[in-house]
Structure formats: structure tokens, C-alpha cells
Amino acid sequence: MKLREFAQQLGLSPTTVSRALSGYPEVSEKTRKRVAEEAARLGYRPNINAVRLVTGRAGAIGVVMGRSGEFHFSEFMGGLAERLGAEDIDILVSPMDDKDPKGEIQLYSRLAVSGRVDAVIVHSPEPNDERIALLHKLGMPFLVHGRSDTDVPHAWLDIDNEGAIRRATSHLIDLGHRRIAMINGRQGRTFSLHRDKGYRDALQARGIPFDPRLVAHGNFTDELGFRFARSFLEQTPRPTAFVAGSMMTALGIYRAARSMGLEIGREVSVIAHDDVFPYLTADNMVPSLSATRSSMRAAGARSADLVLQLLAGRPTSEVQELWPVELILRESTAPPPQSK
Amino acid sequence: MKLREFAQQLGLSPTTVSRALSGYPEVSEKTRKRVAEEAARLGYRPNINAVRLVTGRAGAIGVVMGRSGEFHFSEFMGGLAERLGAEDIDILVSPMDDKDPKGEIQLYSRLAVSGRVDAVIVHSPEPNDERIALLHKLGMPFLVHGRSDTDVPHAWLDIDNEGAIRRATSHLIDLGHRRIAMINGRQGRTFSLHRDKGYRDALQARGIPFDPRLVAHGNFTDELGFRFARSFLEQTPRPTAFVAGSMMTALGIYRAARSMGLEIGREVSVIAHDDVFPYLTADNMVPSLSATRSSMRAAGARSADLVLQLLAGRPTSEVQELWPVELILRESTAPPPQSK
DNA sequence: GCAAACGACCAAACCGTTTTAAATTTTGCC
């Protein structure tokens, strides 16, 4: 049913009906109520594409999905969707070819120009991120999940990676560990740099020299966790503790330790960062995994809020949120063997 | 830039330009080329919302995302996006509240009526699925990822769950196992039923009685894998082998066995279904995990193809694809201890 | 040599809303 027919049935003009439904003030309360009731009864809904054309709003926000193993992606999306569903705003997912860095910029560019979305969410930024510069230049509203060091102003939501890893590392030091290995995320990403800094600062604060041979970077996969942990554990003296970037990495470390006959929580301590997944929980691992924890789903939901605020006109400089991270100690951390 | 201005600059009518860009035949090859070149040079792109309004096509397909731990979701989406990105078709994600079954139908209904999408993908159907009936009734094109037993005609892409589990179970029987436990997916889903059937048929074919105490259903989480495996292993006589529905379930089973001092691949055999994730690979588990394997990402990509075919007018009854499943034997399966 | 068919292009109608500007009705006040 079109607006025209619907209005005719009500004996009103399309204008009034449109206004009544959109909540404009210049329509009497009585008519508004009647219009709303009849709309529900007759099932009238404005054609979304006509609305989009005339208002210039897309009613959607864009998310770019990387190709390589993004298991936290669906949690973030879940949170986003949860909050956005109530607002009648769509989520539009675009794929990104990780292999072609040029393609990424083009993709964002297309997304911004095409008018399909009102705003974009940028993930895993780098300190000087090209995407951020581009979106700013194009005037497309965007929220960064993470942060960037660039001069370009940007709204962001990030967790305190530096503080989380500093505390995790400090805790291991407190327990008596001196050789602490770190398996971090992809090199170059801001969050990896922040974690590196937290790690180094914790060491430095206690006068423990930084050993580059104990640090590795890469995607969050069980395989890399295993390989890196394995190669670290083959060093002499071997590390007595690990700080790991993700749950998958932790799985790999557990395997590596086990494969070398080392008992986690006694001969090797592990702390990982847990984004909180319904399907893989730190508490259930054996031994249960000490972790810095921050819900990816909650971040997604909050990101939706922030994007909405951005679109409502709140200035970019005000939309910046840093979340503290919990440190939850479980069985995988203990004093190193020699100091027991 | 609008079509009008752009056409004027070229000295052509909007009609001709529109046709040239859309590839209609009634425009000379020479002009078409000129139009294409100038469009690229001047950066003209038709306003997508105007196109949507006038054509009535949304240029998007919808995917409904469940709330509970869908770690395969992002892989499927990745495949989908990969293929759809080239077609300039958007993917629209809607959240679903798992707790409210009524809400789900409403959601699909809204999606279909709202005109935001040209087609929908339905996941994890049930034998008599309400969503399928609804979409059929509303005349909204849709593809089911999985299958349904309903009379309602529907296009689908599914993997041969029954065959996969039959072969997995048969293989365990061949190795000498007699008490084989099965940790399946959520009760009521078609794929769970198919897997149950494969399991039972394999047992029956070899005259092994079916024992309901060896079968469990639930979400694919490590926690349920652990709990079920644990309770099965506490039975006497205990099962000597497991068939598991997912990688996460397998992780739980590994943990359970280990926690009881049982060695996987010697005292307990395990075969799981692997949807192929970049971040967690069966080959890298210790011991490496025997698995029935089928790529979720490939299924996503193919689903995109099929939806496109559906939209191009290919009849529903022709769009039905059943994929065979590989069985890959690794270290986690071996003859049971007593028969060694 | 002439009508019919064809190729290349165009003017105008239309898609279904929102919004501007103007018209109409109500209300408030003396």
C-alpha cells in the first residue's frame, strides 16, 4: 500500500499522514493517534527506498570484515545488531581482501561515496591509519573500534590494552617470574603496540631487561600460538610464563606446553586476553585460564550507541571511550617452579 | 553529480547515459565507451537509493544472526561477502533474539515486507520450519542453508550430514569400537536429525544396539562438550569413542578425557565435524583430530551464487545442492584398548 | 523506387516518499 492510498482511506492528505507517522509536532494528537492505529491495522509501512532517496539517509551503518580468522567478529556484530535492531537501522557487511591493501582503501571509498551507509565502523586501526584519513576527508561519519595515533580527529571506543597487559605482566612478575614471553597480535596494529608497551613498562618498572627473543606477533590462531610457544620453550633458559593475545593463542600455548611435557600452572604460567565467547570459556579450560577480560559483545553494543550519537550530531571529540579491563586470576598462573 | 548534469556535460540525454551504463543494447558501442570513460573520469555513480526506488530492487540480501555462540557464522559470512562483493550486492545482517521464538517470525516478516532485501538466507532449519513457510507465503525469495522436511518448496544448500556421520561411525566400528558416544547439535534442527540418523544407521548395519544414554544434544560449545563427555566417561562400561558435532565440542571432549587421565587416540577415540576455521585447525590439535570436513566459507560463497541464480529466475526446485563431506583420519582415532 | 525495418537517441512519465510554502480552520482576546 502506498502513502497516497492510505491517506485517501483516512480522508487526509499524504503530507499529514507522513508527518503524523514521523512524529512532527504540527499535527494534532487526535489525528496522530488515528493515523497510527490505522497504519497498524492496514499494515501500511513507508517504502524504505523512497524514504532513503528523499531524506538522503541510508538507514544503515557499514562494517568491513577482514578475511583472516576473525572469530571475534561475530561477537562484535552480535552486540551491534542487538542494539541497532531496535532502531530500525541496518548493518551492512562488506568483505575485505586482506591480501590487497589498496583494495581496502578503495572499498572504504566506495562505501563512503555510494550512499549505502550513514556511518562506518573501522576495526583494528593502525597508528597512522589510511582509512581514518580517507573517511575524514570524505566527511563520512565513522567510529573506530580501537584507537589511532593519527592527528585526524576520530571517534573511538577502545579497551585499555596497555593497562591490561601491564597488570597481567606485573602480576606474573609478582609471582616471581622473570622470563615472560609475549605472543601479541599483528604487528603494526595500535592494540598490539599498546600491549607491547604495557608489557615493556611492567618489565622496566621492576628492572627486568626486555628480551626481543621473547616477543612474537601474528594473527590470533591456535597454530601460531602453538608454534611461537614451542619455539620459546625450546630456548634455554626457557620462559616460565606467557602473556597471550587471545583465547586461540592460549589454546596453542597449552598444547605446546603439553607436547613438551610441561604442566601449565606449575611449570608454565599463562595469562591470555579473553574477549568472552559463549563457545570457549577461560574458566572451563584445564587448568582454568587466568585472563584479562573484556566483552566483545558489549563493545559491539556500545559501538552502536556511539555511532547513533555521532549521527545525532554529537561532536567527534566527545565520542571517545576507554574501557578498563578486568584481570581474572585462575589456575594457569602460579609462581615459577624454582622459587616454590 | 547527478545524472542530469553528467548527461549534459556529455551532450547526451539522461536516457542514453542511463542505458549506456546499464548495458542496454539500444546504444551504440561508440557512445557507450565514451560514457563509461567519462563516468570513470568524472566519478559519476548513480545514486543507489534512486535506483532502488525506481527499480524496486533492494540490491541486498538478508542474513539473520542468532544470538548464541555462532562461531561458524563469520566464516559463512566471509564466503558470502567474498562472492557478493563483486556483484555490488549488500549483505544485511539482522539480529535475532533466541529467547523469543515469536520474535524470530516477526523479524523475518519485517525483513520480507520492508523491501530492504531481495532475498533471505535461512540457517539451521527445522524439519517443519515456520520461517520457510512464512517466506514462501510472502513470496520472498530465500535460500536455506541446510534443509527442511516441509512440503513447502525451498531452495537449499546442505552438506551430507547423514553420510558424513555414518561414515565416521562406521569407521569407528571398523576399528573395533562398540560403545560409541555421540555429541550432537541442538535438538530439533534438521542437521542434528540427519546426523542422528547417520549414527543409528551405522550402528544398525553392524548389529550394534542403540543406547540412548550415549547420545546428547546441545549448542556447540567447549563447555557442553566437556560436560557431556565427562558424564559419558563416568559410565561403566565407558564409551571408547566419540562422534562430536563441532571443533569446540571436540576441545571439550579432549579436556574431559585428559581430566580423567585418559589418552586420546589410545584409550578414547574422537571424530568431530570440522567446518574449517583459520584459527582452529584439526590438524594442529594434539593428538591431531580425525574429522569430517566441509568448508563453511565455501558454503557461504556458493550460497551467494545460488541466491543470485534464484534472483535471476532459476526455479526453486532446481536450486538444491547436497555436498559430500570428506572424512580425514588423523591420530585421534585408533582401535579401542582391549582389542589392541 | 518505395515501404518497412532498424539503429540511435530523446522527452516525459513515473517510483513513493518528505518537505516547502500556502491555504484553511481554530483559538484567544477585546
Add this chain to the structure above:
DNA sequence: GGCAAAATTTAAAACGGTTTGGTCGTTTGC
């Protein structure tokens, strides 16, 4: 009761494309 101001309602103009139904030469068929 009359008049200006306020409160409602409306007609018509966008929004930016696609598509229908021509027009105007040029070929083609016989």
C-alpha cells in the same frame, strides 16, 4: 462578534534515477 495569531491541513515541488513511447534519419527487402 470581529480580527489577528496560532494551530492544522494541504497542494505541489523536490529527491535522482529508469523506462515507456516516441522521433528522426538510414538501411534493407522486394
